[in-house]
Amino acid sequence: MEEAILEAFILAKDSSTIQLPEGHYLFSQELSINGKKHLTIKGMGMDKTVLSFKGQTKGAQGLLISNSQNITLANMTIEDATGDNLKITDCDTVVLRNIRSAWTGKASTENGAYGIYPVLSNNVLIENCVAIGASDAGIYVGQSDQVIIRNNKAFYNVAGIESENSTDVEIYNNEVYENTSGLLIFNLPKLTRYGSKIKAYKNTIYNNNTPNFGVKGSIVSSVPKGTGVVIMATQDVAFYDNTIKNHKTSNLSVVSYEIFAADEDAREEELTDEAQLQGIRSVDSDFRKDSLYNPYPGRIQISQNQFENSYGFPTLTNEYGILMLLKNKRIIPDVVYDGILPKGAKLQDDQHKICLEDNGEINFVYMDAANEFENFSNDLEPFNCKLKMNMTRQ
Amino acid sequence: MTKGLTTHLFKILFCLGALAFSLGCSSDSKKQIPKAIKVSSKKRISNSKLSEKEWLSEYNFFKKPLSDLQPKKGVFAYDLNNALFTDYAFKKRFIFLPDGKKMTYQNEGVLDFEIGSILIKNFYYPKDFNKPMDEIKIIETRLLIKEVDGWKPLNYVWNESQSDAKLNYVGGEVPVSWKNENQVYKSISYGIPNLNECKNCHFKGSEITPIGPTVAQLNKKYSAIKSAQNQLERFQNLGILDLPDSHPSLPKLPIWDDPKTGSIKLRANAYLDANCAHCHREQGSAKNSGLYLTYNETNMRRRGVFKPPVAAGKGSGNLEYSIVPGNPEESILIYRMKNNDPAIRMPEIGRVSAHKEGIALIEQYIQSLAEY
Numbered sequence: 092m093e094e095a096i097l098e099a100f101i102l103a104k105d106s107s108t109i110q111l112p113e114g115h116y117l118f119s120q121e122l123s124i125n126g127k128k129h130l131t132i133k134g135m136g137m138d139k140t141v142l143s144f145k146g147q148t149k150g151a152q153g154l155l156i157s158n159s160q161n162i163t164l165a166n167m168t169i170e171d172a173t174g175d176n177l178k179i180t181d182c183d184t185v186v187l188r189n190i191r192s193a194w195t196g197k198a199s200t201e202n203g204a205y206g207i208y209p210v211l212s213n214n215v216l217i218e219n220c221v222a223i224g225a226s227d228a229g230i231y232v233g234q235s236d237q238v239i240i241r242n243n244k245a246f247y248n249v250a251g252i253e254s255e256n257s258t259d260v261e262i263y264n265n266e267v268y269e270n271t272s273g274l275l276i277f278n279l280p281k282l283t284r285y286g287s288k289i290k291a292y293k294n295t296i297y298n299n300n301t302p303n304f305g306v307k308g309s310i311v312s313s314v315p316k317g318t319g320v321v322i323m324a325t326q327d328v329a330f331y332d333n334t335i336k337n338h339k340t341s342n343l344s345v346v347s348y349e350i351f352a353a354d355e356d357a358r359e360e361e362l363t364d365e366a367q368l369q370g371i372r373s374v375d376s377d378f379r380k381d382s383l384y385n386p387y388p389g390r391i392q393i394s395q396n397q398f399e400n401s402y403g404f405p406t407l408t409n410e411y412g413i414l415m416l417l418k419n420k421r422i423i424p425d426v427v428y429d430g431i432l433p434k435g436a437k438l439q440d441d442q443h444k445i446c447l448e449d450n451g452e453i454n455f456v457y458m459d460a461a462n463e464f465e466n467f468s469n470d471l472e473p474f475n476c477k478l479k480m481n482m483t484r485q
Numbered sequence: 486m487t488k489g490l491t492t493h494l495f496k497i498l499f500c501l502g503a504l505a506f507s508l509g510c511s512s513d514s515k516k517q518i519p520k521a522i523k524v525s526s527k528k529r530i531s532n533s534k535l536s537e538k539e540w541l542s543e544y545n546f547f548k549k550p551l552s553d554l555q556p557k558k559g560v561f562a563y564d565l566n567n568a569l570f571t572d573y574a575f576k577k578r579f580i581f582l583p584d585g586k587k588m589t590y591q592n593e594g595v596l597d598f599e600i601g602s603i604l605i606k607n608f609y610y611p612k613d614f615n616k617p618m619d620e621i622k623i624i625e626t627r628l629l630i631k632e633v634d635g636w637k638p639l640n641y642v643w644n645e646s647q648s649d650a651k652l653n654y655v656g657g658e659v660p661v662s663w664k665n666e667n668q669v670y671k672s673i674s675y676g677i678p679n680l681n682e683c684k685n686c687h688f689k690g691s692e693i694t695p696i697g698p699t700v701a702q703l704n705k706k707y708s709a710i711k712s713a714q715n716q717l718e719r720f721q722n723l724g725i726l727d728l729p730d731s732h733p734s735l736p737k738l739p740i741w742d743d744p745k746t747g748s749i750k751l752r753a754n755a756y757l758d759a760n761c762a763h764c765h766r767e768q769g770s771a772k773n774s775g776l777y778l779t780y781n782e783t784n785m786r787r788r789g790v791f792k793p794p795v796a797a798g799k800g801s802g803n804l805e806y807s808i809v810p811g812n813p814e815e816s817i818l819i820y821r822m823k824n825n826d827p828a829i830r831m832p833e834i835g836r837v838s839a840h841k842e843g844i845a846l847i848e849q850y851i852q853s854l855a856e857y
Contacts, residue, residue, distance in 0.1 A: 097655045101680045120656075123681035125688075149658075149676055151828045157681075157770065158688055173828035174798055180770065181691075203828065204798025210773050227798055234773050279795065281775045281786065308794050308801030308817070 093118050096142075103130055111167060113139040121150020121172075127159045134167030137191045137221070145171040145195075152178045153203075156185070165189050172203045176225075179209040187217045194224030198247045200304050202226040206248065210234055211283065218242050226304055227311050228253040229270065232260065234283050240265060249305040250275050250314065251296070257286040259483045265294045272314045273299040273335070278324040279310065280348065280378035280386065287327045288482050296320060297336045300406070315340045315409035317423075324348040326389045326442070329480050336399035339406035341415075341424045341456075343393065345445055347431040348378065348386035350460065387433060389443045392478045398425035398453045415456070418467050425453035428474070429460040438473060446476040541626050541641040541650040546581060546605055552623055552647040554607055559584065561725065562709065563716055565702040566738045567759035569832075570840040571608065572673055573665070574624065575617060577709075578697070579605040580725075588698075588726045592736065595695045596703075596726070604629040604695050613664045624659055625677050626650050629687070629695050636693040638683035654680045673838050682834045690768040701736040701780070702759075738780060741846060753850035754780050756843055760832060776807055789818055790854065800829050811855025813848040822847065 093116065099109050100122050106129040113135040122142065124130065134140025144153040153172030156162055161184045168191040169176045176192040179185050192206035206222035209215045210233040217238075222229025222245040229248035232238050238260040244267075245251035251267035253275040254260045267273040273296035278286050296319045305312030314321060317339030322328055323346050335342040378384055405412035405423045415423060428445050436443055447455065455474070459466040538544060541551070548555040554577050556562060561580045568576060581603040582588070589597035598604075606627045612620040623643045630637045641650035642657065656679035662672035687693045700717065707716045717735065720726035728735070739747025741756035757765075758780035764771035765778040774795050777787045786792055789807030794800065794817060802820040809815040821831035822844050830836065 094655050097679065101654050120679075123679070123685075125681040125684045126693075147827060149656075149827060150682075151833050155681075155685075157685065158691065173826065174800075180773070181688075201799075204796065208796075210796070227796070231796075233796060281792070282795065283772055283775075306797075306799055306801050307803035308805050309797065310793070310795075 092116055093120075097122060100124055100132075103127055105129055107131075108133065111135070111140045111142075115141045115143065117143050117145065118153075119146070119148050121147065121152050121155055123150070123152075123155040123157070124159055124162065125155075125157050127162065129161045130159065131163040131165075133163075133165050136166050137168050137189055140167040142167060142169050143171055144169075144173065144176075147173050151175070154178070155180070157181050160184055162186070163188070167191075168193065170195055174203050175205040175208045176203060177207050178205065179215070180211050182209070182212040182215075184214040185209060185212060185216070187215075187220060189219045191221040192223070192225070192229070193221070194226075196224075198224055198301060198304055200226050200306055202304075204228075204306075204309070205231045206245075207231070208233070209238070213237050215239070216241075221245070222251070223247050225249065226306060227309055228275070231255065232257050234286075235260075236284075246270060247301065249301075249303055249311045251299065253277065253311070254286065254289060255279060256282050256284055258284070258288050260286070260289045262289070262291040263293045265296075267294060267296045268298050269301055270299045271301045271303045271305070271316045272311070272318040272321060273297075273338075274320045275311070275314065276320070276322045276325050276328060277310070278326075278348070278385070280381055280384045285384055286325060289325060289328045290482065291320075291328070291330050292332045294333045296333060298338075300337075300339045302408075315406075315411055317341070317406050317409075317412070319343055321346065322388055322391060323350075324384075324386045324388060326385060326391075327481050328388070328391045329394075329482065330392065331394040331396060334397045334399075335425075336397075337401050339402050339423065340409060340411050341427045342398050342400065343396075343426045344411075344429075345388050345391055345393075345427070346429040347388060349431045350429055387431065387436075387443060388445065390441070390478055390481065391445045392448070392480060393426060393446065393450060394448045394477075396450050398450060400425070414458075414464070418464060419454070419456055419469070422454050424456040426450070427456040427458060429458045430466075431461045444476065444478055445474055446478050447471060447474050448477055537639055537652055539652050544581075544603070544628075546579065546603075551649055552621075552643075554623070560605070561720070561723065562707060563698065563703060564705070564708055565697050565759075566705050566740050567702065567755050569696075569759055569763075569835065570843055571835045572661075572675055572838050573614075573663070573671070573840075574608045574610060574675070575621070577607040577609070579607075580698070581605060582725055587724070588720070590700065590726060590728060592700065592729075595697070595699050598631045598695075600631050600633055602631045604698065610661050610663045614666045615664075615668075622661065623647060623650070624661065624675060625653075627683065629693075636687070636695065638680060638687060638693065640677065640680065640683060642677055653677065656680075656682065671838075676835070676837055678834055685770055685834060686763050686832075688770055689763075689766075696763045699736075701738045704735050704737040705740075742842060749846070749850050749853050753847055754778075754782075756846055760840075760843065764832070785854075789816075798828065799826070800831070802829065808851055808854065811852055813851040816851050819844065819848060819851065 108131040111134045151174030153169045153176040156179045158181045163186040165188040170193045194202035202224050204227035206225040206229040208231050213236045215238045217240045220243045225248040228250040229245035231253045233255045235257045240262045241264050243265045246269045249271045251270040251273045255277045300317045319335040319338040319342040321344045405415040455471045457468045546560050583601035586599045608625050609621045609623040611617045626641045628639045642653040643650040656677045658674045661675040738755045739751045741752045757778040761778040792807045804817045807817045813819045824830050
């Protein structure tokens with residue numbers, strides 16, 4: 092059966108449908124689709140058609156779909172790939188529906204990185220999917236444009252859902268719980284494209300307090316447990332009508348890439364001046380030189396969300412928790428903003444504005460991280476504003 | 486993410502370290518994940534077959550016996566300055582050109598080929614690497630066929646009797662053993678790529694292209710024939726390639742394992758170009774990683790120096806950067822070159838064993854980066 096399915100995928104004709112029968116199929120190698128148009132691959136249902144890659148010896152992914160257009164994948168489970176369960180790269184117009192991506196057994200560093208992973212792709216819809224056990228992100232969209240992530244569940248991953256360097260992304264009606272961190276909206280430097288214009292609404296994000304089991308070196312491995320939502324170095328984000336609750340570090344954080352890059356500065360000092368002249372630079376100086384990359388969050392509107400916390404004492408497993416213990420009367424913040432800005436910029440500048448409105452009684456923290464927390468504050472008033480959002484998708 | 490705060494919080498942490506340690510060790514990660522229901526079926530998925538030649542012999546590339554790989558008229562042998570490492574397999578490469586057709590010179594990138602041209606690459610193992618012509622086992626013959634709508638890859642797998650090779654779409658594994666130059670017996674389960682894996686490496690932008698036959702790669706004497714002639718000149722003499730009129734210095738890559746041909750840095754760049762840059766280039770399938778390893782890439786950060794991984798998963802091996810100058814052991818590049826786990830190894834496709842000699846060169850290169 093392995094060869095039959097492998098062959099069907101490789102030889103699939105354009106404008107055809109591959110119907111996978113009910114069954115639990117074990118593969119020793121990666122399955123792939125390459126260079127196809129208008130292809131539908133359907134199973135008989137999440138609980139009925141299971142493609143398992145446990146112990147695979149060939150290929151890093153479970154299913155890899157590349158260089159294809161108008162692809163629909165539906166109604167199946169993909170599990171236990173050695174690398175990513177489902178990777179979609181260089182594709183246009185992709186629908187992923189009723190797919191369960193899981194690593195069975197423990198939430199472990201040994202699990203593969205990404206559960207459902209479209210990258211370098213445009214016009215992607217991910218709906219009614221379930222992502223479980225990824226040692227990086229359950230549902231991860233990277234370097235992609237025009238993406239909808241809706242009605243999914245993500246749990247027991249390091250990051251539940253992550254949008255990275257992607258533009259025109261809508262994330263709604265998802266249930267994200269018991270990950271290390273629930274929802275990440277990130278922009279990283281030096282990649283093929285940068286993201287903005289993200290709408291996240293009507294999501295339920297709770298209890299993301301699982302100890303981080305990410306592989307060191309990965310971006311998510313440095314995200315503290317107990318962070319509901321983190322918006323990093325991204326501009327034009329509308330975050331509204333969400334329910335975020337019960338996180339031990341913070342319900343929502345808005346931070347700059349500087350928070351990551353401070354670590355890189357230390358490495359740069361190890362390099363001699365001559366090495367610098369040779370063009371060897373660490374991430375840090377490099378991202379500042381990149382005129383296309385903006386490491387500071389801005390034009391972020393946070394409105395009408397419901398924040399709650401049943402935890403009364405911050406976790407002390409990370410510096411944020413300790414900071415809150417010392418500076419925030421032991422209260423776990425609902426919304427925390429690092430307040431780091433480029434030189435000479437002001438919080439009131441339009442492109443740097445962070446606005447909060449109608450989120451009820453919340454604990455807000457302005458960290459002033461750039462100045463050793465000198466102006467650490469809980470005053471929400473300077474941030475009580477409404478932005479005119481610049482969205483392609485209204 | 487929290488590391489940046491470390492300096493600011495140092496004093497605070499100093500006081501609270503012990504407290505944090507004692508409170509911070511909850512473990513709620515051991516959760517059981519629901520498992521899918523187990524059922525089975527033997528129904529066939531699809532019967533689609535393409536209309537390709539079923540046997541390699543049908544192409545008429547070689548004189549009989551086929552396994553001698555002696556080219557017929559219109560089939561031209563060539564080799565490259567730097568070959569992709571594929572588990573120490575030997576390779577014999579040929580270009581088939583339709584009657585009267587030529588290749589067209591390109592200063593950068595692969596030569597231009599006319600429709601009907603076919604690149605032929607045979608993978609084989611001599612029983613004894615010190616007698617590479619004696620007893621050989623041919624595993625597969627990979628073709629790239631230039632058709633009206635672009636290049637098409639096809640693969641033919643040789644039968645046990647070595648009389649012919651049969652079309653294969655799905656790849657497979659073949660046990661192979663040999664005695665290497667140092668008289669050490671080696672055996673591996675050689676991986677034959679499936680058709681999509683062929684495409685994966687040969688995709689550039691949105692189309693399939695050859696990788697090897699660039700002028701910089703072809704600019705050498707053909708090693709299997711003891712002629713003094715450069716193979717580009719040989720092609721010109723054969724009337725299948727016109728070199729530019731004035732070419733005192735056609736582009737030429739240093740040979741990775743020949744110190745006479747270039748510095749460690751240049752040879753490392755040439756090695757990485759041949760082994761990594763088909764994906765790690767701006768139009769390659771690994772462009773999302775932000776790691777670019779073409780020979781002419783000069784930005785050291787893009788080449789991996791202090792570059793953190795983007796989506797490497799386990800591939801990062803708990804290390805922080807692709808290359809840490811002076812420290813190969815802490816460089817992800819070396820970690821992935823050494824590893825044979827399919828989720829970790831690089832290249833991802835085309836090897837099941839590590840290239841000891843190539844790794845040694847890249848280690849030297851990383852060491853040398855600290856000496857600037």
